[in-house]
Amino acid sequence: MSTVLITGCSSGFGLETARLFLDNGWNVIATMRTPRPEILPPSERLRVLTLDVTDPDSVHRAIAQAGDIDVLVNNAGFGAPSPIELTSLQTARSLLETNTLGTLMVTQAVLPQFRQRRAGVVINVSSSVTLKVLPIIGMYRASKAAVNALTESLALEVAPLGVRVHLVLPGRAPQTQFSENARAHMLGLDHEDYASTVQGFISSVRSDGPITHASDVAAAVWLAATDPTAPARIPAGADARQWMDEAQ
Numbered sequence: 001m002s003t004v005l006i007t008g009c010s011s012g013f014g015l016e017t018a019r020l021f022l023d024n025g026w027n028v029i030a031t032m033r034t035p036r037p038e039i040l041p042p043s044e045r046l047r048v049l050t051l052d053v054t055d056p057d058s059v060h061r062a063i064a065q066a067g068d069i070d071v072l073v074n075n076a077g078f079g080a081p082s083p084i085e086l087t088s089l090q091t092a093r094s095l096l097e098t099n100t101l102g103t104l105m106v107t108q109a110v111l112p113q114f115r116q117r118r119a120g121v122v123i124n125v126s127s128s129v130t131l132k133v134l135p136i137i138g139m140y141r142a143s144k145a146a147v148n149a150l151t152e153s154l155a156l157e158v159a160p161l162g163v164r165v166h167l168v169l170p171g172r173a174p175q176t177q178f179s180e181n182a183r184a185h186m187l188g189l190d191h192e193d194y195a196s197t198v199q200g201f202i203s204s205v206r207s208d209g210p211i212t213h214a215s216d217v218a219a220a221v222w223l224a225a226t227d228p229t230a231p232a233r234i235p236a237g238a239d240a241r242q243w244m245d246e247a248q
């Protein structure tokens with residue numbers, strides 16, 4: 001029976017992905033900063049481990065506890081909408097530490113066992129905002145564009161060792177906790193020069209149109225995990241597929 005380890009399972013895409021793999025008979029190691037096993041269906045195949053992707057001790061402890069895994073899903077992340085000029089270095093560092101370096105650190109901790117077995121799949125959840133130039137989320141886009149770059153280089157490095165690497169690019173998913181968490185970091189709405197750009201960004205985000213559901217992301221992760229012919233970049237959600245088509 002195959003085993004998947006997923007980061008950021010307390011809500012949204014991570015939670016839905018853990019459910020999908022459990023439903024399909026996999027062993028699931030659902031990791032969370034604050035473990036809440038009760039949010040997932042009880043199962044002998046479920047383990048919930050503590051993992052903060054910004055904390056090296058936490059990462060190494062969780063990966064040691066996890067034992068053998070077949071698929072790693074780097075999903076933990078957050079957003080902080082703010083014009084570039086107003087983005088504090090502290091916020092920029094937090095975005096990079098969680099979204100980029102967190103992905104790097106967990107991947108580095110898992111790769112030795114994948115190389116040893118000449119098997120394994122790394123799936124990194126990035127974002128479709130890396131496909132389009134957009135204002136107000138520049139630092140978030142930078143943190144995810146870096147994930148794209150390191151993922152694509154890693155894929156070339158470990159393909160000869162039997163390890164597959166994929167990017168999942170979700171579109172806008174208003175039903176997860178992402179937007180609410182991001183709102184707490186939002187800056188610029190009261191700025192004399194940036195307020196109208198921030199307001200324009202908010203309106204464009206709220207406008208009608210195709211969106212992404214957590215089930216789209218879980219399905220894209222499932223495809224990457226189970227189909228050796230899956231593309232290296234997988235858009236998740238109707239809006240993400242549209243943006244991918246426009247970018248090509």
Ligand SMILES: NC(=O)c1ccc[n+]([C@@H]2O[C@H](COP(=O)([O-])OP(=O)(O)OC[C@H]3O[C@@H](n4cnc5c(N)ncnc54)[C@H](OP(=O)(O)O)[C@@H]3O)[C@@H](O)[C@H]2O)c1
Binds near residue numbers: 014
């Ligand atoms: N929703 C969207 O519109 C959207 C679009 C494209 C890409 N994405 C990306 O998709 C991923 C999942 O987002 P989501 O929409 O499911 O948002 P979400 O509901 O806010 O889930 C984010 C998850 O990441 C976890 N997390 C944050 N910082 C962490 C850390 N330092 N260590 C471990 N876990 C951490 C959160 O845990 P806590 O509960 O402890 O905070 C939560 O479980 C993120 O990487 C996000 O950037 C989201």
